[in-house]
Amino acid sequence: MADTLDFEAWTCPLPLRDYPRVVLGHGGGGKLSEEIVEHLFMPAFGNPTLNVLGDASLVELPPGQVAMTTDSFVVRPLFFPGGSIGELAVNGTVNDLAMAGAVPQFLTAGFIIEEGLEMATLGAIVQRMAAAARRADVQIVAGDTKVVERGHGDGLYINTSGVGVVPAGVARIGPDRARPGDKVIVSGTIGDHGIAVMSVREGLEFETVIETDCAPLAELAQSIVDNTGRVHVLRDPTRGGLAATLNEIARQSKVSIIVEERQVPVKPQVQAACELMGLDPWHVANEGKLVAIVAPEAADEVLAWLRAHELGRDAAIIGEVRADRAGMVATRTAIGATRVVPLPLGELLPRIC
Amino acid sequence: MKYLDEFRNADIAKKLAEDIHRTTTQPWAIMEVCGGQTHSIIRNGIDQILPSGIELIHGPGCPVCVTPLDVIDQALAIASQPNVTFCSFGDMLRVPGSSKDLFQVKSEGGDVRVVYSPLDAVKLAQQLPDRQVVFFGIGFETTAPANAMAVHVAKKQGLENFSMLVSHVLVPPAIAAIMTSPKNRVQAFLAAGHVCCVMGMHQYPALVERFHVPIVVTGFEPLDILEGIRRAVRQLEAGEARVENAYERVVTMEGNVPAQKMLAEVFEVADRAWRGIGTIPASGWRLSEAYRGFDAALRFDVSGIHTQESPLCHSGEVLQGALKPNQCPAFGKECTPRTPLGATMVSSEGACAAYYHYGRFRDAEPVTVA
Numbered sequence: 110m111a112d113t114l115d116f117e118a119w120t121c122p123l124p125l126r127d128y129p130r131v132v133l134g135h136g137g138g139g140k141l142s143e144e145i146v147e148h149l150f151m152p153a154f155g156n157p158t159l160n161v162l163g164d165a166s167l168v169e170l171p172p173g174q175v176a177m178t179t180d181s182f183v184v185r186p187l188f189f190p191g192g193s194i195g196e197l198a199v200n201g202t203v204n205d206l207a208m209a210g211a212v213p214q215f216l217t218a219g220f221i222i223e224e225g226l227e228m229a230t231l232g233a234i235v236q237r238m239a240a241a242a243r244r245a246d247v248q249i250v251a252g253d254t255k256v257v258e259r260g261h262g263d264g265l266y267i268n269t270s271g272v273g274v275v276p277a278g279v280a281r282i283g284p285d286r287a288r289p290g291d292k293v294i295v296s297g298t299i300g301d302h303g304i305a306v307m308s309v310r311e312g313l314e315f316e317t318v319i320e321t322d323c324a325p326l327a328e329l330a331q332s333i334v335d336n337t338g339r340v341h342v343l344r345d346p347t348r349g350g351l352a353a354t355l356n357e358i359a360r361q362s363k364v365s366i367i368v369e370e371r372q373v374p375v376k377p378q379v380q381a382a383c384e385l386m387g388l389d390p391w392h393v394a395n396e397g398k399l400v401a402i403v404a405p406e407a408a409d410e411v412l413a414w415l416r417a418h419e420l421g422r423d424a425a426i427i428g429e430v431r432a433d434r435a436g437m438v439a440t441r442t443a444i445g446a447t448r449v450v451p452l453p454l455g456e457l458l459p460r461i462c
Numbered sequence: 463m464k465y466l467d468e469f470r471n472a473d474i475a476k477k478l479a480e481d482i483h484r485t486t487t488q489p490w491a492i493m494e495v496c497g498g499q500t501h502s503i504i505r506n507g508i509d510q511i512l513p514s515g516i517e518l519i520h521g522p523g524c525p526v527c528v529t530p531l532d533v534i535d536q537a538l539a540i541a542s543q544p545n546v547t548f549c550s551f552g553d554m555l556r557v558p559g560s561s562k563d564l565f566q567v568k569s570e571g572g573d574v575r576v577v578y579s580p581l582d583a584v585k586l587a588q589q590l591p592d593r594q595v596v597f598f599g600i601g602f603e604t605t606a607p608a609n610a611m612a613v614h615v616a617k618k619q620g621l622e623n624f625s626m627l628v629s630h631v632l633v634p635p636a637i638a639a640i641m642t643s644p645k646n647r648v649q650a651f652l653a654a655g656h657v658c659c660v661m662g663m664h665q666y667p668a669l670v671e672r673f674h675v676p677i678v679v680t681g682f683e684p685l686d687i688l689e690g691i692r693r694a695v696r697q698l699e700a701g702e703a704r705v706e707n708a709y710e711r712v713v714t715m716e717g718n719v720p721a722q723k724m725l726a727e728v729f730e731v732a733d734r735a736w737r738g739i740g741t742i743p744a745s746g747w748r749l750s751e752a753y754r755g756f757d758a759a760l761r762f763d764v765s766g767i768h769t770q771e772s773p774l775c776h777s778g779e780v781l782q783g784a785l786k787p788n789q790c791p792a793f794g795k796e797c798t799p800r801t802p803l804g805a806t807m808v809s810s811e812g813a814c815a816a817y818y819h820y821g822r823f824r825d826a827e828p829v830t831v832a
Contacts, residue, residue, distance in 0.1 A: 311578060377463045384466065386578075437821070444475035444684045446507020449821030454799050 131226045136256030145254065149232055153239035154218070154249040166250040168215055173277045176211035178202055179270040185263055187234060190305045191320030192396075194267055195237035200325050200396060201347070202271040203245045207327035208343045208399065210282040210334045211273030216242065217251040218269050223262030234265065245325035247271070273327075280338030287342050287362035289432035292408035294401045296329060296415050297322070297423040299351050300379045303393035308382065319378050324397030329420045339407035344400045349453050352391040354400050355438045356452040363435040368428035368450065370440045392453040402430060469683030470506075478688040479511040482695055489515035490698050491647045492691060493640070493783055495633060496602075496654035497524030497811025498682050504816040506684045508691075516695065519647065519783035520816075522636055522739060523654055525601035526553050526809035527781060530735045531771055533600075533629045534559040536764040538567055540596055540627060543762065547573045547590060549583035550598040551605075557808045560769040580612035580626070587616065587624035596758045599626040603657045606630050606747060607721035610728035613749065613756050625758040628748055631734050633657050634665045635745035641673040645784050650694040652680040652687070655709035662717025666705040674703045681709040728753050737805055738771070738778025777804030780813055787817040794818060 134141035151160070158166045182198045199216065206213040218238065222231065242249055301322040308319055326345060334340050342362070346354035351373070359366045375383075375390045383390045397420060403411045408426055415421030428440075438450040494500055500520045503509055509518050522528050538559045541548035548564070555564040555576065568574040573593070577583050580597045587595035599609040609626065616624040633654060640646055653666065658679045666677045676697035680690030690708045697704060707713055727750070734746025749757050759765040774792045779785035787793055787806065797803040799815055806812035816822075 311576075312582075313578065380463045380466070384463075439821075442506045442684075443470040443472060444506050444508065444511065444688075445472045446510040448505060448507050449819075451819040451821070 129228055131222050131224060131228060131231060131256055133224050133256050133258065136222065136254050142254065149228075149235060150252060150254075153235045154242070154252070156248045156250070158215075158248060158250045159252075168250055168272075170214060170272070171274050171276075173274040173279075174211075176206050176209040176273040176275060177271070178205040178209075179268065180205060181266060181268040183263065183266050184306060186309055187230065187264055189309045189321060190318045192305075192323040193234055193237050194265060195234040196241040196323045197396060198267040198269045199238050199241035199245060199247070200323050202269040203247060204326045204345045204396070204399075206271050206273035207325070207330040208282075208345050209273070209275065210279050210330065210343065211275045211327075212331060213245060213247045213271055213273040213325075213327050215250045215272045216247050216269050217271075218249050218267065219253040220255070221262060221266040221268075222254065222256045223264050224256055224259040226264050231265065241325070245327060278336040279334050280336055280340075282334060282340060282343050284342055284344060284358050285361040287358050287364050287366070287402045287430045288404075289364055289430055290405050291341055291402045291430040292405055292426050293355070293366060293368065293428040293430065294403060294408065294412055294415065294424060294426050295346075295351065295373065296326075296399045296401070296421045297397075298374045298376045298379065299346065299395055299398060300375060300383065300390035300393035302396040303350070304379045304382045306394075307386070313382070313386075315378065315382060317378050319376070319382065322395055322397035324420050326397065326399050326420065329415065329418045330399060332418055333401060333403075333411050333414050337407075339404045340401055340411065341404065342400070342402035346395050346398060346400055348394050350390070350392045350394055351400065352389070352438070352450050352453055355450065358400075358402065359438050360436045362430070365431045365434040365437040365439065366428055367431055368438065368440040370442050372425055372427045374423045374425050391450065405429075466683065469681070469685045471685065475511070475684055475688055478685065478692055482516065482688070482692050483513050485692070485695050485699055486513045486515055487699060489517065490649055490695060491517045491519055492650045492652060492694050493519040493521045493648040494652040494680070494687070495521040495523040495637070496657070496682075497527065497809065497813070498656075499652060499654065499680065499687060500524070500813050501811050501816050502682050502684065502687060504820045504822065508684055508687055512691065516691065520780070520787075520813040521640070521651075521783060522736065522781040523602065523633065524806070524809050524811040524813070525605065525631070526557055527777065527805040527812045528631055528736045528739065529554075529557070529600050529629050529805065530737045531560060531769050532735065532767055533627070535769050536759055536767050537598055537627055538562060538564065539764045539767060540758055540762045541567045541572045541574050542570070543594075545592075545594055546762075547575060547586060547593045547595045548598070549575050549577045549580075549586065549595065551578075551600075552576045553809050554598055554600065556802075557805050558802055580609045581615065584612050584616050584619075584621065584624055587621045588619070591623060593623060594761075595624050596762075597624075597626045599628045599630065602631055602633055602654070603661045603725075604654075606725055606729065607660060607718070610724045613728050613753050614724060616756060617753060625756045625761045626749070627758040628729075629734070630729065630747035631736060632731075632745050632747070634669060635742050636736070637669055637677075638672075639739070639742045639745070640782060641669075641675060643782060645782065648675070648783060650676040650678070650698055652690040652694065653677050655679055655681040655686070655713055658709070658713040658717065660718050660721050662722075663705055663707065663713065663715050670703050670705055676703045676706070678706045679709050679713050681712065736781070738775070738781050740778075772803045775804040777806040777814065780806050787814040788822055790814070
């Protein structure tokens with residue numbers, strides 16, 4: 110991806126050009142640290158709060174319950190079709206806040222950089238983070254940089270923590286609040302992100318490029334939550350995919366969830382890639398999709414609201430919540446039989462044949 | 463999705479199932495040979511729409527499951543060596559040897575890598591001239607041609623740092639072994655479509671004649687499997703035993719001739735131990751004389767490693783169709799995908815794993831949705 114590594118496209122003042130790669134000193138707290146902050150991080154992230162550069166930032170929050178979350182990002186490769194670790198680091202944390210019904214406000218960003226990472230690569234990722242933060246309407250108000258010796262990291266790890274506020278009056282949302290009779294809605298096609306990353310990581314060449322769905326979900330989530338309490342659960346099915354998310358909800362809410370397999374939206378390219386690798390798209394990660402569990406009478410309206418947003422155009426009602434067999438997720442298969450949807454064990458292993 | 467949705471059509475599935483119901487007048491035991499078919503049957507719930515008298519016995523056709531513990535331990539010993547880059551298909555990484563698995567070797571510093579093709583391992587050998595690159599060459603006739611090609615290419619290029627730990631097994635001798643077992647209950651076979659795609663069907667008439675057992679070459683999608691079952695039941699009900707091809711869009715009588723030539727050049731037939739079953743004569747391949755120098759077991763001197771199975775594990779009986787996974791006393795208790803006693807609980811194609819993942823516990827009522 111030549112565009113992501115174009116040093117010229119990145120407006121960096123002079124001093125950093127003496128260091129085409131990150132060296133240990135950039136994390137040492139001295140002159141080099143100051144330069145990387147001043148010339149790389151501040152131009153991208155700068156805002157009145159961050160610009161103070163104090164040991165801690167002071168922020169004001171609007172009224173409402175405060176939501177906090179943290180996540181670390183270790184994706185390899187750093188760039189993949191449709192995104193990079195930068196967008197992931199912002200949207201991952203923004204989405205965790207959004208799934209609590211919160212409006213994300215502030216992020217912190219911690220960088221653990223492997224000595225030798227190209228400065229242009231770091232610059233491009235930081236630019237992408239900044240753009241993602243603007244799109245998600247959050248400010249990055251604190252940060253940290255550490256450099257580890259070559260061979261002791263995988264290029265770049267990013268940790269982001271986030272603070273958001275649940276608007277006053279919004280009814281509580283939680284993974285334990287699914288009720289029998291509720292409808293299960295997914296906001297779009299599943300498996301896009303995991304397959305996008307796998308396609309480049311494993312050197313698989315598909316005829317069409319499958320792009321990540323990485324996107325900030327707060328606006329989409331806010332479009333369906335309100336004071337009526339009709340939305341009971343919101344989750345973003347990241348690692349472990351839709352199957353893991355539904356299993357977690359079923360366990361925490363002590364209900365069962367029955368899904369119509371044919372109603373679950375999957376892009377043909379993603380389905381094809383999964384068939385090829387022996388994977389189940391239900392187990393593959395998403396970074397821009399949400400699962401909403403809503404009161405039955407509100408399902409059609411919520412679906413319409415989701416579809417009205419560009420990130421929810423392919424939203425679909427995929428199943429319903431039941432009282433019996435608490436903790437179980439089952440699906441009606443394409444040929445009309447029924448099976449249990451298991452919690453995936455761990456890493457996705459391509460099958461032998 | 464084109465070429466897939468057509469073979470998952472609910473209306474046609476219903477019609478096929480109805481035809482099977484109409485045809486069936488007595489109980490029949492049919493074995494699907496391949497683990498991929500087992501997985502598809504359980505994943506799609508195909509057995510749920512069959513007459514109760516039709517029993518599907520899950521066969522030994524999962525390459526991960528039948529690879530003997532000895533060979534896994536040999537792989538672990540090779541992969542643990544500091545100068546070795548050990549390459550494998552993904553689902554072999556979690557298969558337990560007698561003390562650990564390849565994931566643990568990796569976490570202990572071993573260079574273990576997942577590849578999608580043995581030719582990727584050959585490429586690695588070119589890129590890493592100072593390291594010994596070893597590919598774990600297991601599987602049936604399906605994975606064998608690519609493995610043969612990898613060794614062939616390595617030899618042609620004079621790559622001295624490439625070798626293969628070979629544990630290939632063959633379907634027809636396994637069918638013969640099942641039919642001659644005193645415990646055998648199998649009355650018809652669904653042969654593995656992809657094996658026949660490579661090898662053709664000419665090995666089957668002799669088996670049909672010897673054992674008077676119907677063999678229907680069958681694919682992997684729900685409609686393929688239902689059609690295979692339908693044809694097997696028709697033969698059984700008519701008292702016939704023939705080779706039938708229910709996977710005509712892929713399988714021809716002669717199979718893939720260039721692949722067969724490559725196999726004949728690189729491999730030679732040998733006796734093979736099958737995990738949980740025992741040694742079946744002439745049931746596998748090893749590298750032929752001309753390619754023996756690429757045999758990792760010889761190069762790393764691990765062929766002396768012999769180990770014992772857990773006495774709790776009944777995977778052998780499961781693989782022979784004598785026991786359903788959920789009839790094993792350890793199923794779901796001592797033995798789960800997280801703590802597998804045998805390979806049938808590890809591989810996604812293993813019958814035990816399929817039963818476990820899809821909730822086929824013995825005391826569980828069948829899941830039904832109105």
